[in-house]
Amino acid sequence: MISRLIALCMVVGGPLGLMLMGSVSANEMEHAVAQIEWLEKRGGYFNPKLSFAPLGSLPSAAKGVFTTEDIKQGETLLVLPQSAILGSGKESFERDHDFCETARNLLRQYRLGEKSEYWPYVNHVFSNNIRGRLPSQWSDEGKELLKFIKTDDLKPWKPTGVSYRGRCKDDDYEDPLIEDAYFITLSRSWDDKLLPVYDMMSHRNGNWTNVDSNSAHRGKDIVVFAVRDVKAGEQMYLSYNECSDCENYAYTYGLPDLVKDYGFVEQYPQRWIFPGPGKPMVFDLDVKDGLDGKPELYVTWRRNSKPKKKRKEEKIEFLEVHLDRLDMIKDKVYEEAMKLRDHERSVNLEFYETMKTALKYGIADSRGEPIKQVVCMEPTCEVQ
Known part of the structure; x- marks a missing residue:
């Protein structure tokens, strides 16, 4: 683990390397390395031309994925085998039902601790879970101001009304962390699928988008690839509403929806x-x-x-x-x-x-x- 951590930090030169060494804590880097090693042990792949860096100067800043060398269009960036995808653990044809099951499964895996086969990923997402990031987790005053700005005439109709119990209609689930598991799933999943490492890539549309993948819902390994040539030092961006697995989101899911579901x-x-x-x-x-x-x-x-x-x-x-x-x-x-x-x-x-x-x-x-x-x-x- 330590040798891989040192290698991942030192592979990047110049300012990006300084950001990695100076701004990403050793604990965060250990989480990243643990996920990559776990992924590779399960038959997955992480392109060695990729690395991690913070997106701001604050300790709570999210982390992004960057290139350390030029990458060609079509080059494989990640491969996630089916065994690395955390889903509901149950098969059905109702994604909304499966989404709720995925949130419950995520919490079950967390409660298993190191016995969980997904532990490096589960440990990472719960350790980096910041309560209050999404509008539905805000103070009453913050929620009211957002609704006041948006008004009832504009989508999304309920920008702060998201919760496990509201969506999953389950008042009997008593674990106090179920809402945390729900919001982690909401902000990281592809509908009812959690895709480790891939979910560390940020959203941006237009010419900034340089990443896509095949569908997460067809029972095949997930292959993440570059959709254009990418220069060394660029941040890797995927689209949350124009990806190959986004169905009809492109013209129905806009900036206010991103605020509701992701808090940015x-x-x-x-x-x-x-x-x-x-x-x-x-x-x-x-x-x-x-x-x-x-x-x-x-x-x-x-x-x-x-x-x-x-x-x-x-x-x-x-x-x-x-x-x-x-x-x-x-x-x-x-x-x-x-x-x-x-x-x-x-x-x-x-x-x-x-x-x-x-x-x-x-x-x-x-x-x-x-x-x-x-x-x-x-x-x-x-x-x-």
């Missing part, structure tokens, strides 16, 4: 879905270099949903009503946010500002009007 505001490109009158309006808000070399935002409409013809003004008015509402509640939002814990405050304010930006750009693009950008910094851009 999506980086650009952001997928926005506004119901409006008639067919939903779906667009991506992305950033590019402008003619002057400065970053600027632009809109790409999806599913031919740009407001036009007979219902154009009606749809634009729907967006304008929500933009006006957000402008009116700004002081209230910031006043209430200042009373919250750091994570609840930052997610609420990022969500508020980025929704305002999305609405402004959706309206302007629908009307063919330019927007003067004052400054553009992820995850939000100030506009006038």
Whole structure:
């Protein structure tokens, strides 16, 4: 274990190597190495050109997967045999039922301790479980502010109403950690499947996506591969709503859904879905270099949903009503946010500002009007 840990840390040179040695604790690295060794013992594969690094300076920062060398399109990154996939332990044709069984199975494996055949993975996910990350785990004040910003007219309809007992209709399961197991499963699973190591890769759409896999639901080994050439030092990103196993999520699952299920505001490109009158309006808000070399935002409409013809003004008015509402509640939002814990405050304010930006750009693009950008910094851009 120690020799593998040293090798994994030293394989990366330059700034990334410093991040690994200086910012990822020995305990976290041991968890990563233990998972990789466990995976390989079960017949899996971990590409030696990959390594781990934190995504921020805080001790609680999530970890990402990065490349240490160039990787070619189609190159295999991970192989997860069926024996490494943690599922419900029971076969059925109802994924929602199986999801609940997977949460229960995850907790059973944790209670087994080192006797569990999945222990390196289970130990990792419970050790890194931070309560309060997802909106449904927030304080009552944080939940109310998020619902106040989103309003009942916009999806997801219940951004803070997620729980084991609510979804699984099981009031008799008495283990106090069942809700923890549920939220771990919610934020890490492919429906009813938990995929060790693969779930350490972060989400980002557009040209940033460089990873995909075959389906986790066809009884075959999971092969994770590069979808394009990847340069050394790049972060590995998969898509949570445009992957090969994402079914119909692409145009029904957007930024607010990611906030609900994962507790973060999506980086650009952001997928926005506004119901409006008639067919939903779906667009991506992305950033590019402008003619002057400065970053600027632009809109790409999806599913031919740009407001036009007979219902154009009606749809634009729907967006304008929500933009006006957000402008009116700004002081209230910031006043209430200042009373919250750091994570609840930052997610609420990022969500508020980025929704305002999305609405402004959706309206302007629908009307063919330019927007003067004052400054553009992820995850939000100030506009006038």
